[in-house]
Amino acid sequence: MSELSQRRFVTAAESVTELSPFTLNAWLSRPDIVPCEDLLMVRATMEPGRCHAFHHHPTREEIIYVLSGQAEQWCGNDYRILKPGEMVLIPKGEVHGTYNPFREPVVFLAILAPAKADEPAMVDVSTEEPWASRRQGMVPCR
Numbered sequence: 001m002s003e004l005s006q007r008r009f010v011t012a013a014e015s016v017t018e019l020s021p022f023t024l025n026a027w028l029s030r031p032d033i034v035p036c037e038d039l040l041m042v043r044a045t046m047e048p049g050r051c052h053a054f055h056h057h058p059t060r061e062e063i064i065y066v067l068s069g070q071a072e073q074w075c076g077n078d079y080r081i082l083k084p085g086e087m088v089l090i091p092k093g094e095v096h097g098t099y100n101p102f103r104e105p106v107v108f109l110a111i112l113a114p115a116k117a118d119e120p121a122m123v124d125v126s127t128e129e130p131w132a133s134r135r136q137g138m139v140p141c142r
Contacts (some may be wrong), residue, residue: 004032004033004034004035005035006035007033007034007035008034010028010029010033010034012026014033015027015028015033015043016030016032016033022044022046022050022051022052022098023044023045023046023050023052024044024045025042025043025044025045026042026043026044027040027041027042028041028042028043029041029115030042030115031115031116036115037114037115037116038113038114038115039111039112039113039114039115040110040111040112040113040115041109041110041111041112042109042110043067043107043108043109044107044108044109044110045105045106045107046069046071046098046100046105046106046107046108047100047105048100048101048102048103048104048105049100049101049139049141049142050100050141050142051097051098051099051100051141051142052097052098052099053097053099053124053126053131053141054074054095054096054097054124054125054126054131054134055095055096055097055122055123055124055125055126056093056094056095056096056122056123056125057090057092057093057112057117057121057122057123058092058093058117058118058120058121058123059092059114059117059118059121060092060112060113060114060117060121061089061090061091061092061112061113062089062090062096062110062111062112063087063088063089063090063109063110063111063112064082064087064088064090064098064108064109064110065086065087065108065109065111066082066083066084066085066086066087066106066107066108067084067107067108067109068084068105068106068107069084069100069102069104069105069106069107070082070083070100070102070104070106071098071099071100071106071108072098072099072100072101072138073088073096073097073098073099074095074096074097074098074099074134075088075089075090075094075096076094076095076096077134082108095125095131097126097131099135099138099139099141100141101138101139101141
């Protein structure tokens, strides 16, 4: 048996780090790290003024759980300011977006299921109406 097929614990040093257009990601659970079939988990750090604009996952549900900082979190037409210890459940196909208009980074866990999903895994709708103007008058993001 391979080491991967037996792995159950992942240290910070063993996480897979990548810089996305939205966040600095430390992947802790995905099929190339642990033998998972159903769960993905990433620790994401979003700098002030950044966002992961409106998008959806056609075949995945998602939980976003804030560890530190604050996030302007949208789920459909509703939004809340999430603080440490708070989360949002995003159903499959639901348009959502995570924005950081604040002065400090926001660090959160994103947990998605299933780990293996048909493409496209993510669909950006941030330039389509009504999403393109949904945050009109609010602090813009880049």
